[in-house]
Amino acid sequence: TFGGVERTIHAVAQSTSRHGIETEVLSLSRTPDEATRPLDEHMTTKAKLDFELASTGFSREVFRKFRALSAKADLIHYHFPWPLMDVVHFQSRHGKPALVTYHSDIVKQRLILPFYRPLMMRFLGDVDAIVxxxxxxxxxxxxLAAFRAKTKVIPIGIDEGAYPSPTDADNDWCRSTIPGPFVLF
Structure with a gap:
């Protein structure tokens, strides 16, 4: 899928490339390519998705691919929550500066949270910065209250160029159908 987190990762990779930063994104796929491929202004590497449990993708191959990618990286940027990457982080022992963009508290998997919490807290404690x-x-x-000292706020931006502009007809329809004032995001 290409949802909110994926769009955020893509936007960060695109915008940082304009500053000379080379980004490689590692993700999971049911049908991954063996090779790293370009996607717009960054590179993508896909590891085979073996199964999903509690909205989390798991992969044996991701350990090997992460180790190879992290060996040549200057900075590791994780996106939370993804419990598999917490394990990969500690197993790889990459020794690189690491930050995590914290997208969400875990709310749907409350029954699993007590078992995951020790790993989660250790992972968040181990990274250098949290966004x-x-x-x-x-x-x-x-x-995040437990990590306030190392957490900075960086709002997710919207790349207006990634979305079509409304036509005059679209605007007229909104004005005639929806009582004002109205703002659509």
């Missing part, structure tokens, strides 16, 4: 996506999220997250 919260809004001041309100930093303030409201009970997990």
């Amino acid at each position: 919260a996506t809004s001041p309100d999220y930093l303030r409201s997250s009970p997990i």
Whole structure:
């Protein structure tokens, strides 16, 4: 899928490339290519998705691919939550500076959280920096409260060029159908 987290990763990779930063994105796929491939202004590597459990993809191959990619990286940027990468982080012993963009508290898998919590807290404690996506999220997250000293807020930006502009007809339809004031995101 290419949802919110994936769009954020793509936007970060695209925007940092304009500053001369080379980005390689590692993800899981049911049908991965063996080779690393370009996607717009960055490179993508896919590891085979073996199975999913509790909305989390798992892969044996990701350990090998992460180790190879992290060996040539200057910085590792994780996106949380993805429990598999917590394990990969510790297993790889990459020794590189690492940051994590914290997209969400774990809310749907509350039954699993007590078992995952020790690994999660160790992982978040081990990375060098945590990025919260809004001041309100930093303030409201009970997990981020434990890491406030190393957490910075960087709002997720929207690349207007990635979306079509509304036509005059679209605007007219909105004005005639939806009572104002109205803002659509």
